[in-house]
Amino acid sequence: MGLNVRYRAVLVKLERRNTNILMRYSNFYKDALLNDIIPFWEKNSLDKVDGGYFSCLDNQGKVYDTDKFMWLQARQAWIFSMLYGEVEQNSTWLNIAKSGIDFIVKNGMDGEGNFYFSTTRSGSALVQPYNIFTDCFAAMALCQYGKVSGDEESLILAEKTYQNIRKRSSSPKGIYEKNTGGRQLKSFALPMILANLVLELEGILKKEEVNEVLENIVHDIMYGFLDKETGLIFESVRPDGTHDDSFEGRLINPGHGLEAMWFVIDIAARNNDKKLIEKAVNTIIHILEYAWDNKYGGIYYFMDVRGKPPLQLEHDQKLWWVHLEALIALAKAYECTKDKSVFDWFQKVHNYAWTHFSDQENGEWFGYLNREGKIHLNLKGGKWKGCFHTPRAMYQCWKSFEGVGL
């Protein structure tokens, strides 16, 4: 399997233009975003009857299930709002964003402003608000949309949702929490998403709140979840940061760690904190060295830090988002350091990803490969894959390489 024909042609064209290699990568990702990924979702995902988006799209982009997962509605609304604000004031994009925002505002919340996990196509609630992650993506989407459209109500609801998240964040699963508390572990998912959320909501939150939350989170991540000895990010640690020899306590989710590290680079860049950037970049490299499959290529989905059998039956599969977050992390790490070994890693992940995930025939990326890199689920979207990681990574890589290549 080689780099697909479409992208080979793009590369040849870019090489002929004699631009430097960094600008070639930048243009490659810009082209992918605007001529492959975004057109795929514009063409296939819009529900012109009930509003919002279909996320269950088969390999050709055909809808195979019409359920609507609120967090994917919010993520797609966020993407199209962001494109409108950052790339081009294209009214089609704003209308697409509005369609998702309208859907989640109308159908997405219970009486207390908590966001359902899923609804039917027309908006009847199916699955209860069993954690706060959907709410986080809803708040981000509402804020981004409000910012670019000028819609005040979206900003007010974004702020209200943020306050609700903060209130619920001491027990993110609420009544649905199955743990007795007999084994106290804190989960990496929470600081991770809060970091992203607070950065996104910066414009509508008090400056002191933003700074305080970010400082705490970065400390929590870099001195709590990041393990000194292995240089890896753990999914769960004890409140005092020590490790627990249990399935949860041994779990490493490399994609999660990589994603977090580029959030940390973004936060560090705001404060021009070079030491923090260096620490984040080292962590990115550690994670990749640890989680790269030297036999078949690609990054593992889950690992047990002691090499014990993990609970996750999908542990050795190669997932689209893991590789996309790795690409963003490496592009940002290179932007900050200009380090050759970081660039080498970027090229390695880039080559694996574009030869295995990208679909030249019907566009976008496949989501799930088996360990050997063969297509495992023949889909472009589902309950967990929507219009988010692919376009976000295309945008971030485009901008990072533009930042160093120009």
Added chain:
Amino acid sequence: MGLNVRYRAVLVKLERRNTNILMRYSNFYKDALLNDIIPFWEKNSLDKVDGGYFSCLDNQGKVYDTDKFMWLQARQAWIFSMLYGEVEQNSTWLNIAKSGIDFIVKNGMDGEGNFYFSTTRSGSALVQPYNIFTDCFAAMALCQYGKVSGDEESLILAEKTYQNIRKRSSSPKGIYEKNTGGRQLKSFALPMILANLVLELEGILKKEEVNEVLENIVHDIMYGFLDKETGLIFESVRPDGTHDDSFEGRLINPGHGLEAMWFVIDIAARNNDKKLIEKAVNTIIHILEYAWDNKYGGIYYFMDVRGKPPLQLEHDQKLWWVHLEALIALAKAYECTKDKSVFDWFQKVHNYAWTHFSDQENGEWFGYLNREGKIHLNLKGGKWKGCFHTPRAMYQCWKSFEGVGL
């Protein structure tokens, strides 16, 4: 990969004895139960400090995690009680059973008699009683142990647990139910486990209750979950038995269907209901024809009846229990029908299973193979695999072939 050396030797020995092929299979499974499977658990799983059993055993039988999952504690206690009652009054087996019963009675329940999902090694509760399935296995274990040991208290607690299950069975997940009820689907898991439970508890329940529950359940399974058109058992159907075009509504779990069919054969055999036996046998064959992987062999774990991408990332893996339940179903189907095509299927599944799952070096079966049949998780037990399906299937196949072969 061939049938492992140990079992090849057993077969050669059995052939030399000039027994008929049915008795050879019977003796093969008896030998496997008594000289491979049971010794593995006797040697490796007993917690001599805190009581109960370790289920997280690596390929060599070494403990890699000490958490205790109540349903696996109950299942192992059931197996050793059953062996004591049905195979041999071996006091070691009764003591092993007692150790698990003592552990779950002492540590397994909350204040209302609901069974926790898991505890630490020493018995501190970790995961709440979030459904009634653990309770079902606890009731079975308590009843079986009480019956063979004469321990009255176990029988009383078994009956009390049964009443609690019946009370909770209209909402098996209780407060942990995430569905809003906006899409009403009934789950196959419930009638399936109740059928097993009521048969197990027959001795301590009123005769009318047993008959009424069994009649309702068999009707529910054979006229509700069994689809006339495809001949397959669905995991979820609407209350009126029609199908819902959603992830849940399209889901087929072949192992689950096969296991249910031998429960139905057992129930039908009690009433000498030949029509029902015929229907169950036909369903077994339908499921196998549908779910057999013609490329790599073995039975798929999950399938979408419309061929859409399933949610389960492990959908194409080959699991130990699915193949063991298929073997029991086929052995019982053959016992009832003497049909050659049923026997051919038995031999096909037998050959696949013994060449792929069985471990000649360290005993017992691997639990999880990838689609191609290679070992996917290098373990003999974990959170979901314990001392249950393997010994139960060895026992059932031994007895079924003895029934027809003698």
